[in-house]
Amino acid sequence: MSEISNQHTSNDNMQSSWFASWFDTSYYHILYKDRNYREAQIFMDNLTHYLNLPEEAKVLDLACGKGRHSIYLNQLGFNVLGVDLSENSIEIASKNANDKLHFKVHDMREPLEEKFDAIFNLFTSFGYFDHDEDNLKTLLAIKESLSEYGFAVIDFMNVPFVLDNLVAEETKTVEAIDFHLKRYVKDGFIIKEIDFEDNGKKFHYEEKVRALTLEDFTKMMDEAGIYLLDIFGDYKLKKYYKKTSERLIMIFK
Known part of the structure; x- marks a missing residue:
């Protein structure tokens, strides 16, 4: 599921930054260490071929994490900027920077110059x-x-596929930690909800993502003045089917 989560706290003021705390921990990277990098590269190959991007096109990787997509896009010959709210992730990603690959901390709700x-x-x-207007602000920032x-x-x-296949509870053991x-x-x-114990200390984090459907995105895009060009259902860019596709991949301008 998603990249972002929060740690429970009695201080309500911390809720304003819930999406930064989990992503900035080493445990986040441990739990998701087995992500399929080859699949991600195939997706980038298919996507850049489909979009027919010009050589040395300027590409923004929005919410880039540690930069795995940014690094590969740069290897394909593009000028890439990777941005993320997590200072920790950007610090790690920046170790791969070069004259055509840059990283910086940035809030996706704000347009870049x-x-x-x-x-x-x-x-x-x-x-x-938490607020739908922030999702709309993100779309407007992308447009800008x-x-x-x-x-x-x-x-x-x-979302329809995820809800039909939601695993209510499971335990994953990674690097001797039971998540x-x-x-x-x-x-x-x-x-x-993510609970685990390490070095005798208990941790609790939470990932929280709005269950946005294609209809929700279409409505927001209409409001933002964005034109939805194409929809795909997986990383091989196969047709989208509401009930059986694992992904909702939207191309717009």
Whole structure:
């Protein structure tokens, strides 16, 4: 599921930054260490081929995490900027920077000053916010940051498929840590609770992503003045089917 989570705290003021805390921990990277990098590369190959991006196109990787997509896009010959709210992730990603690959801390709700030929928001890195207007602000920021002929891509989970296949509880053991995972739907969000113990200390985090459907995105895009060009259902860019596709990949400009 998503990249972002929070740690429970008695201080309500901390809730304003819930989407930063889990992502900035080493445990986040441990839990998700087995992600399929080859699959991600195939997706980037298919996507850049489909978009027919010009050589040395300027690409923005929005919510880039540690930069795995940014690094590969740069290897394909593109000028890439990776941005993320997590200072820890950007610090790690920046170790791979070069004259055509840069990283910086940035809030996706704010447009960037420069314009891009392509903006990629990948691996369900959308819908973190408590308020729907922040999701709309993100779309408007993407629109503002695109060049006149630029394309944007949002790669989101396919919510109907996820809900039909939701595993309520499971335990994953990674690097001798037992991560106890609990998943459920509440107030329009898909929530994953993560409990584990390390060095005699107990931890509790939560991932929380708005259960946005294609209809929800279409409505927001209409409001933002964005034109939805194409929809795909997996990383091989096969047709989207509401009930059976694992992903909801939207191309717009």
